[in-house]
Amino acid sequence: xxxxxxxxxxxxxxxxxxxxxxxxxxxxxxxxxxxxxxxxxxxxxxxxxxxxxxxxxxxxxxxxxxxxxxxxxxxxxxxxxxxxxxxxxxxxxxxxxxxxxxxxxxxxxxxxxxxxxxxxxxxxxxxxxxxxxxxxxxxxxxxxxxxxxxxxxxxxxxxxxxxxxxxxxxxxxxxxxxxxxxxxxxxxxxxxxxxxxxxxxxxxxxxxxxxxxxxxxxxxxxxxxxxxxxxxxxxxxxxxxxxxxxxxxxxxxxxxxxxxxxxxxxxxxxxxxxxxxxxxxxxxxxxxxxxxxxxxxxxxxxxxxxxxxxxxxxxxxxxxxxxxxxxxxxxxxxxxxxxxxxxxxxxxxxxxxxxxxxxxxxxxxxxxxxxxxxxxxxxxxxxxxxxxxxxxxxx
Numbered sequence: 231x232x233x234x235x236x237x238x239x240x241x242x243x244x245x246x247x248x249x250x251x252x253x254x255x256x257x258x259x260x261x262x263x264x265x266x267x268x269x270x271x272x273x274x275x276x277x278x279x280x281x282x283x284x285x286x287x288x289x290x291x292x293x294x295x296x297x298x299x300x301x302x303x304x305x306x307x308x309x310x311x312x313x314x315x316x317x318x319x320x321x322x323x324x325x326x327x328x329x330x331x332x333x334x335x336x337x338x339x340x341x342x343x344x345x346x347x348x349x350x351x352x353x354x355x356x357x358x359x360x361x362x363x364x365x366x367x368x369x370x371x372x373x374x375x376x377x378x379x380x381x382x383x384x385x386x387x388x389x390x391x392x393x394x395x396x397x398x399x400x401x402x403x404x405x406x407x408x409x410x411x412x413x414x415x416x417x418x419x420x421x422x423x424x425x426x427x428x429x430x431x432x433x434x435x436x437x438x439x440x441x442x443x444x445x446x447x448x449x450x451x452x453x454x455x456x457x458x459x460x461x462x463x464x465x466x467x468x469x470x471x472x473x474x475x476x477x478x479x480x481x482x483x484x485x486x487x488x489x490x491x492x493x494x495x496x497x498x499x500x501x502x503x504x505x506x507x508x509x510x511x512x513x514x515x516x517x518x519x520x521x522x523x524x525x526x527x528x529x530x531x532x533x534x535x536x537x538x539x540x541x542x543x544x545x546x547x548x549x550x551x552x553x554x555x556x557x558x559x560x561x562x563x564x565x566x567x568x569x570x571x572x573x574x575x576x577x578x579x580x581x582x583x584x585x586x587x588x589x590x591x592x593x594x595x596x597x598x599x600x601x602x603x604x605x606x607x608x609x610x611x612x613x614x615x616x617x618x619x620x621x622x623x624x625x
Contacts, residue, residue, distance in 0.1 A: 248561030264486035275482035287410025289435035294480030301417030370399035373531030403529035428484035538594035
């Protein structure tokens with residue numbers, strides 16, 4: 231750390247983890263009920279959760295899976311994406327988005343981000359399209375929606391499919407439309423730190439009933455429709471394998487947790503929104519920071535609260551600020567290490583320098599704690615420490 235970095239003694243130090251799930255007695259009771267029902271894998275709870283989630287995001291079809299990654303993989307396979315094809319996405323995402331393209335045998339083509347929203351820049355999309363392009367995967371970064379209308383317009387004109395990576399975007403709206411009802415296929419994550427958690431888990435939503443049936447079959451070894459209930463009194467021992475499928479299904483234990491989380495989601499989101507507003511108002515006059523973009527036109531899910539440090543205005547780097555926050559008892563994270571920065575993708579010839587807005591965002595970004603089980607006192611403490619550290623280390 232630079233010798234110029236200052237860190238004064240902190241009075242009444244708090245310890246605030248970066249992220250914690252909010253799981254209470256309701257969730258525990260629902261999971262126990264599932265355990266005592268003697269149906270632990272995919273079953274009635276999963277189907278109930280699928281129906282409730284489909285209704286919530288205003289989509290006719292929803293399919294519970296074991297992860298968002300599984301959803302992205304199955305979506306591409308079901309659309310026939312494979313060897314020799316190209317899929318456009320953002321370099322500023324968790325690596326699973328690009329990994330699933332590779333796993334289908336296709337090639338990821340990265341398009342740089344908008345420096346304001348940190349989402350894929352629609353203005354750069356058309357120049358990345360080739361005769362081999364089959365799909366676009368926009369990623370709704372931090373819970374703020376991508377600009378879907380121009381993306382969909384470009385996709386229609388070039389006969390491309392749109393698969394939304396909505397890992398951050400449960401509860402997000404784009405111009406009054408729920409994410410989950412906009413693109414051809416949408417993939418959600420219910421990982422432990424997400425706005426709605428099933429521990430591990432995910433969901434696909436889509437409009438096409440034939441495509442939904444194909445993905446459902448592919449998610450459980452490629453076994454014929456309804457083979458999952460062969461051990462129930464309504465099932466049959468006989469099944470046929472229609473695809474070389476995968477073991478990607480959600481379990482009833484996960485779904486039981488998800489049902490209760492979905493019931494509480496609006497209240498949990500209200501807390502996230504309230505805390506994001508407190509952060510925004512408190513940091514509004516801190517000119518060493520770039521605050522997350524928001525707009526009255528859309529609904530931000532506030533999965534992440536992302537600040538960017540203006541290093542030209544302070545004597546510390548982003549990494550040094552993270553360490554100073556850690557000394558103050560505040561857990562943080564960085565979203566994301568861009569895909570082209572990882573050794574595997576560098577070996578494939580990708581370079582982060584080719585995506586200057588992505589590189590600039592990554593080098594400045596810090597994700598602050600934001601979750602419903604935080605107290606307002608903890609939010610105020612984070613604000614106090616961020617403002618203290620930047621004030622002490624101004625140039």
